[in-house]
Amino acid sequence: MPLEKLNGCELPATADFHVHLRDAEMMELVTPTIRSGGANTVYVMPNLIPPITTVQAALDYKDRLQKIEPKVNFLMSLYLHTDITAATVVEAKKAGITGIKSYPAGVTTNSSSGVIDYEQFFPIFEEMEKQDLLLNLHGESPPTPGSDVTVLNAEERFLPTLLMLHKRFPQLRIVLEHCTTRKALKAVEQCGPKVAATITAHHLFLTVDDVVGDPFCYCKPVAKTPMDRDALLRATVSGNPKYFFGTDSAPHPAIAKRGGSDGMSKAAAGVFTQPYATQIVLSALEEGIEQGVIHEDDVTEEKLRHFLSAFGRTFYQENDKTSERIVIRKGDDVVTDSLTAGAFEVVPFRRGQKTWSVKWK
Amino acid sequence: MPLEKLNGCELPATADFHVHLRDAEMMELVTPTIRSGGANTVYVMPNLIPPITTVQAALDYKDRLQKIEPKVNFLMSLYLHTDITAATVVEAKKAGITGIKSYPAGVTTNSSSGVIDYEQFFPIFEEMEKQDLLLNLHGESPPTPGSDVTVLNAEERFLPTLLMLHKRFPQLRIVLEHCTTRKALKAVEQCGPKVAATITAHHLFLTVDDVVGDPFCYCKPVAKTPMDRDALLRATVSGNPKYFFGTDSAPHPAIAKRGGSDGMSKAAAGVFTQPYATQIVLSALEEGIEQGVIHEDDVTEEKLRHFLSAFGRTFYQENDKTSERIVIRKGDDVVTDSLTAGAFEVVPFRRGQKTWSVKWK
Numbered sequence: 001m002p003l004e005k006l007n008g009c010e011l012p013a014t015a016d017f018h019v020h021l022r023d024a025e026m027m028e029l030v031t032p033t034i035r036s037g038g039a040n041t042v043y044v045m046p047n048l049i050p051p052i053t054t055v056q057a058a059l060d061y062k063d064r065l066q067k068i069e070p071k072v073n074f075l076m077s078l079y080l081h082t083d084i085t086a087a088t089v090v091e092a093k094k095a096g097i098t099g100i101k102s103y104p105a106g107v108t109t110n111s112s113s114g115v116i117d118y119e120q121f122f123p124i125f126e127e128m129e130k131q132d133l134l135l136n137l138h139g140e141s142p143p144t145p146g147s148d149v150t151v152l153n154a155e156e157r158f159l160p161t162l163l164m165l166h167k168r169f170p171q172l173r174i175v176l177e178h179c180t181t182r183k184a185l186k187a188v189e190q191c192g193p194k195v196a197a198t199i200t201a202h203h204l205f206l207t208v209d210d211v212v213g214d215p216f217c218y219c220k221p222v223a224k225t226p227m228d229r230d231a232l233l234r235a236t237v238s239g240n241p242k243y244f245f246g247t248d249s250a251p252h253p254a255i256a257k258r259g260g261s262d263g264m265s266k267a268a269a270g271v272f273t274q275p276y277a278t279q280i281v282l283s284a285l286e287e288g289i290e291q292g293v294i295h296e297d298d299v300t301e302e303k304l305r306h307f308l309s310a311f312g313r314t315f316y317q318e319n320d321k322t323s324e325r326i327v328i329r330k331g332d333d334v335v336t337d338s339l340t341a342g343a344f345e346v347v348p349f350r351r352g353q354k355t356w357s358v359k360w361k
Numbered sequence: 362m363p364l365e366k367l368n369g370c371e372l373p374a375t376a377d378f379h380v381h382l383r384d385a386e387m388m389e390l391v392t393p394t395i396r397s398g399g400a401n402t403v404y405v406m407p408n409l410i411p412p413i414t415t416v417q418a419a420l421d422y423k424d425r426l427q428k429i430e431p432k433v434n435f436l437m438s439l440y441l442h443t444d445i446t447a448a449t450v451v452e453a454k455k456a457g458i459t460g461i462k463s464y465p466a467g468v469t470t471n472s473s474s475g476v477i478d479y480e481q482f483f484p485i486f487e488e489m490e491k492q493d494l495l496l497n498l499h500g501e502s503p504p505t506p507g508s509d510v511t512v513l514n515a516e517e518r519f520l521p522t523l524l525m526l527h528k529r530f531p532q533l534r535i536v537l538e539h540c541t542t543r544k545a546l547k548a549v550e551q552c553g554p555k556v557a558a559t560i561t562a563h564h565l566f567l568t569v570d571d572v573v574g575d576p577f578c579y580c581k582p583v584a585k586t587p588m589d590r591d592a593l594l595r596a597t598v599s600g601n602p603k604y605f606f607g608t609d610s611a612p613h614p615a616i617a618k619r620g621g622s623d624g625m626s627k628a629a630a631g632v633f634t635q636p637y638a639t640q641i642v643l644s645a646l647e648e649g650i651e652q653g654v655i656h657e658d659d660v661t662e663e664k665l666r667h668f669l670s671a672f673g674r675t676f677y678q679e680n681d682k683t684s685e686r687i688v689i690r691k692g693d694d695v696v697t698d699s700l701t702a703g704a705f706e707v708v709p710f711r712r713g714q715k716t717w718s719v720k721w722k
Binding site: 143145146147148150151152207208209211212213214215216218222225226227254258259263264266267268269291292337347351352 | 504506507508509511512513568569570572573574575576577579583586587588615619620624625627628629630652653698708712713
């Protein structure tokens, strides 16, 4: 039984540096689950409809979130868009906005307002570098017609853009979000300390074989090969401060995952992990040990603390709320089949499966 | 408007050398759609539950099919299984059975009785070679735990087995079914004239990007990259007699494609194309021309005749029913949203989309 040694272990609260909390009813349903997943600090994605492109919209959104869950520290972001100017960046910094998220146009949920050409945003990046505002990259090349870009190589094809941006703006803090490939990890390692990467919980489990035919395992970027999955597991316990936790938890109404009301549309992309964020990482590491991908000795209290909390907080320069602690337990908790509120049903990742438990101290 | 020249063109009836007609209610629903798709000759897969491993079971199945549709020529197969002996092969030949289908264990629908070790079947293959019975290969390596085999490379990993079998049994007629990759086509070309390949209708359209998140585009083998898709389109109009049509039309109740009654299971693998078999090929070639993958001049009445009918019939030595003719028309026919019979609903590929029409002459 791997990881017995961590049973009952105390950790600082998890910080989740990539969450989708949506708005309105979905926000009401999802936001209270942040703490269930062991996190007290989250970095909130701005891809609402319409996207958050003004400081005021971000602050209003933060107010709505804090009303629902006052015990979570919500770090806010803007959506990289032609509406944003250098003046917006200055204003954002003053208002306590943490970063700006870049979505290549059309690659994922609510990315239709996304970036086509990075060069047009160079003045913005320059000001962000000056103001020390973070740039978060959804690192996938868009699937232009006639090209050979697919969900499988879109991340790899994006990496030259990452390297170009880092070279051009060496002091700009950049996060390559939700890495899914060995190549992406390698590219991040190649960069200086201003470039880091988030790793999700679900990508520590999934390969492309799980994705095909199961809409609840479908997200962007799509999970890749077993070797890529193994590389993510190893990165998680590597002790490299460039790698830290960001779930990319992305709730959709179950009906949208199942192809809409007539079951005929393509499933919405996104895997929902928020209520079990920390728990799923522990289960993934356990499975990784059982499969011989990582060694039990690599999974220590220190490694967990680093990956789930310290490395991300340090990179984000966000060290509030680190005194709150959670206790993790190996146990027979089972992931709930779905969360419902009013008309909404949302299905969590690994529904019905055994999981670790998290309690607040 | 590509392919205007083929509007109103007359062709010999299509021969579809890979169909799943199931049994009972599903068989009743699907079998009458063979002729709607322009085909009068079909090679019937044996993966019923339990699989067809005796000559009597195959002949009984043929009777059931012919009662439903007397105007179709049903070519029958057995399921490669340890129950089959050299004597079964002799008996099968005498009874007019066409071939034996090999499923690697666990790779697709109803393949749990499939092959783990090919060597144990060498005596069977030897007798098949002697009797000139066909061997049909589902060409995917099984995803053994801890290996790096995924739905993406399973076909490529199988190719050495194809080459080994051909080398060992050079006079055995082998069909590598439903090729999805350039590498598979290349391997088939590398072999002598006793080895051929079927190409489906849906793989002429799909890439992996269509598969993820859409259970109705999910089948085994999974559609691969745009370059692979392009290679299939080119092979279809290449005039190479090794390539001919086999839809692998695989009906499942819509509810099984949508994850079962609670929408929580993995989707059943299979794309249903039977009622529009010929029509979908024409639409795919049209799209291939529009995308510049193939040239309009490559799509002639002769090329269609070869791919849809003559090459397969020649390889199968099955030239009954070639005098029946169909007329194809470019038109505004629309693929139906679903076919229903009693409790069954089956959703065809490209539901709701414009299609060519086929009329019997």
